[in-house]
Amino acid sequence: xxxxxxxxxxxxxxxxxxxxxDKCPTKVVRRVLDGNxxxxxxxxxxxxDLGVPATGIPEAYGGLGLSPLEVCVIAEEIGRSAAPVPFDxxxxxxxxxxxxxxxxxxxxxxxxxxxxxxxIGTLAIAEGAQPPKxxxxxxxxxxxxxxxxxxxxxxxxxxxxxxxxANTGGSGDRAVSLVIVDLAQAAVARKRVETIDPxxxxxxxxxxxxxxxxxxAEGEGWQLLERLYDAAAIYFxxxxxxxxxxxxWMARDYALQRQAFGRAIASYQAIKHKLADCYVKLELxxxxxxxxxxxxxxxxxxxxxxxxxxxxAATEAYDFxxxxxxxxxxxxxxxxxxDTQFHYRRSRVMALSLGGPMAWxxxxxxxxxxxxxx
Amino acid sequence: xDFNDTPEEAAFRKEVRAWLDANATRKSDDTQSFRARNDDxxxxxxxxxxxxxxxxxxxxxxxxxxxxxxxxxxPILQVIYQQEEANYLVPLGFFDIGLxxxxxxxxxxxxxxxxxxxxxxxxxGQEIWCQLFSEPAAGSDxxxxxxxxxxDGDGWVINGQKVWTSGAHYSDFGIVITRxxxxxxxxxxxxxxxxxxxxxxxEVRPIKQMSGGANFNEVFFTNVRVPDSQRLxxxxxxxxxALTTLMNERLAVGLPSGGLDIDELMELAxxxxxEDGPAIRNQTVRSKIADWYVQQQGLKLTRYRTLTALSKGQxxxxxxxxxKIVAAPKMQDMGAFAMELxxxxxxxxxxxxxxxxxxxxxxxxxxxxxAGGTDEILRNIVAERVLGMPAxxxxxxxVPFNQLGKK
Numbered sequence: 001x002x003x004x005x006x007x008x009x010x011x012x013x014x015x016x017x018x019x020x021x022d023k024c025p026t027k028v029v030r031r032v033l034d035g036n037x038x039x040x041x042x043x044x045x046x047x048x049d050l051g052v053p054a055t056g057i058p059e060a061y062g063g064l065g066l067s068p069l070e071v072c073v074i075a076e077e078i079g080r081s082a083a084p085v086p087f088d089x090x091x092x093x094x095x096x097x098x099x100x101x102x103x104x105x106x107x108x109x110x111x112x113x114x115x116x117x118x119x120i121g122t123l124a125i126a127e128g129a130q131p132p133k134x135x136x137x138x139x140x141x142x143x144x145x146x147x148x149x150x151x152x153x154x155x156x157x158x159x160x161x162x163x164x165x166a167n168t169g170g171s172g173d174r175a176v177s178l179v180i181v182d183l184a185q186a187a188v189a190r191k192r193v194e195t196i197d198p199x200x201x202x203x204x205x206x207x208x209x210x211x212x213x214x215x216x217a218e219g220e221g222w223q224l225l226e227r228l229y230d231a232a233a234i235y236f237x238x239x240x241x242x243x244x245x246x247x248x249w250m251a252r253d254y255a256l257q258r259q260a261f262g263r264a265i266a267s268y269q270a271i272k273h274k275l276a277d278c279y280v281k282l283e284l285x286x287x288x289x290x291x292x293x294x295x296x297x298x299x300x301x302x303x304x305x306x307x308x309x310x311x312x313a314a315t316e317a318y319d320f321x322x323x324x325x326x327x328x329x330x331x332x333x334x335x336x337x338x339d340t341q342f343h344y345r346r347s348r349v350m351a352l353s354l355g356g357p358m359a360w361x362x363x364x365x366x367x368x369x370x371x372x373x374x
Numbered sequence: 375x376d377f378n379d380t381p382e383e384a385a386f387r388k389e390v391r392a393w394l395d396a397n398a399t400r401k402s403d404d405t406q407s408f409r410a411r412n413d414d415x416x417x418x419x420x421x422x423x424x425x426x427x428x429x430x431x432x433x434x435x436x437x438x439x440x441x442x443x444x445x446x447x448x449p450i451l452q453v454i455y456q457q458e459e460a461n462y463l464v465p466l467g468f469f470d471i472g473l474x475x476x477x478x479x480x481x482x483x484x485x486x487x488x489x490x491x492x493x494x495x496x497x498x499g500q501e502i503w504c505q506l507f508s509e510p511a512a513g514s515d516x517x518x519x520x521x522x523x524x525x526d527g528d529g530w531v532i533n534g535q536k537v538w539t540s541g542a543h544y545s546d547f548g549i550v551i552t553r554x555x556x557x558x559x560x561x562x563x564x565x566x567x568x569x570x571x572x573x574x575x576x577e578v579r580p581i582k583q584m585s586g587g588a589n590f591n592e593v594f595f596t597n598v599r600v601p602d603s604q605r606l607x608x609x610x611x612x613x614x615x616a617l618t619t620l621m622n623e624r625l626a627v628g629l630p631s632g633g634l635d636i637d638e639l640m641e642l643a644x645x646x647x648x649e650d651g652p653a654i655r656n657q658t659v660r661s662k663i664a665d666w667y668v669q670q671q672g673l674k675l676t677r678y679r680t681l682t683a684l685s686k687g688q689x690x691x692x693x694x695x696x697x698k699i700v701a702a703p704k705m706q707d708m709g710a711f712a713m714e715l716x717x718x719x720x721x722x723x724x725x726x727x728x729x730x731x732x733x734x735x736x737x738x739x740x741x742x743x744x745a746g747g748t749d750e751i752l753r754n755i756v757a758e759r760v761l762g763m764p765a766x767x768x769x770x771x772x773v774p775f776n777q778l779g780k781k
Contacts, residue, residue, distance in 0.1 A: 001684075002375060003376075003682045276753035276757045280696045280700060284668065285672070290375070313668045361660060365660040365667075
């Protein structure tokens, strides 16, 4: 039985943790939240120097060629610090999409730029109010030209390229394809959109005859996206676990120090049991996330099921810890000056970005039905 | 990451399998079991035979030192033995409390002559032990016990009542926690003994549970004489000895095995027609199934993390403390939900497939949430031991036991 990370992986985790504790304390999250910058570029550059974006990229494309397990331990630390950097967008979504669907030439170009930190990538799926579905995508791609509007796009301003879900004229699920588009062209307009988490900036991207190319085969966009989301769900789960743990300890620390009715509020069962529940949810999430990481690394048959379970457990753990952290703080936790808001905001962004728990629970049961039928 | 055995573990597993194949019948499917009807004398005879066989082969208590009939081996090998044994049709459960809790406490406190006398018969299933801790007025607050032991010449006289004593009706010996000094605060006035359950003045009465089963007992002590040589630990240090016992209880990380789970719930949801089609297509039903699946997997995988630490010779982390907090309410809630899917007939005890199994979970879950640490006490333990939060305010901490409740 070896259901744990290796000593080397734990060492890497510790290294990233120390770096972020030093370079990305909560005042950096606040700086981005309150300010105009697209992300904390100083922290991001430091992460690039540490080799973070290169970690999961094969050596043939300029990366470090490490396994998903190394990316998972990094994700947990990014989540713990709520770092305002394009990790989920670039290191997870764009990188994984290229690894999954990119041609050799595309990987050579984009993955090596991602690895070196020259490029920041993002994924552009949603088009406003409705949850994205193949039939609802209005952005079109044909004859090498991309037209339409995507919103919200995480890191849409900071990104140098985007992977976009576009209608390519097929029917049903085959109506859509993934395309890759360089954002440094006049045919792309970007506009910041306000969201619930100003520490992670989002944008609206408008494409008017933008030059783009297919990523993966035409008509396979939806299927690729499902697979991409399975991998992403696992990396996100680690980030959510890190965030949940941070929120839980923040609440614990405050409860130890805050006095009410003549004693620390941490001595009341109402608070103790609430935080014990945070721990229970956290450990359920961690265990499910570990299995996801294992399946991702092995390419195991249980990957879709493990990804859904990790996604559901981690989303619940982070949501719960983030909201009960504010509750434990009481009034001060609801002020702008309190750090509690960072995890509350981030937990909701992460819960919605790959589709919410309701959709994943439905997927999980479908996958369970398929497994049982097999 | 993998779930594989180390070469040493794999070799041991192979050896265990070969021995089990030669000595027991393999289950044809998971649902087969020796029904743990503790009141069936025939079952106890078979259980003693199986225990003796295991002990002779060195599988009865793998982690114990060789001098006591163990192998002095790592806890992971004990787990591997149990994993393999679970695939065979063998009678289990009678010796767990004795070998898991009572005898380890004896090893910590009893003298060599007592160990020489008692360990071997317990290991071989000839003598069964029970643990006499809980009382009507001392459940979660077990240090609040009132059963008293008073000095009388070179011995002690015990009077009082214990409750929830598993297996007392077939036990030969027991370890008992008593109050020897009511003039000091509650933890300071306790002393532990072991005693012969056939001693004059010991009366065992079974408790019929809400589920209909009767695995537990009330035990009454009326002027029961115990020699001082059967005292475990010093006078007034019984709480320390009790913690040794309870710590061993905690080492027995376990999930309730067998029983209906997600697969059966899904089967039920496929077969149940709701107004808008099969229940399995209903989003509320799907959402609940998903939640319980995530919990079921989470518990299994959490246990794998604990086993990983054992396999590496490390002390497991606190993660296993979540297991019963999740498993017990899940059992209760899932049972209740499955019954709901069956409609009004969900209350019927016959004629409805799986109804009995889910009803048993619904009923049993209510007890499981209390046994071996209530949901509330377990949350306290997580908060205090894992999260480092303060213990509850204890108004009885510095008050002599016999002054409690008096103004």
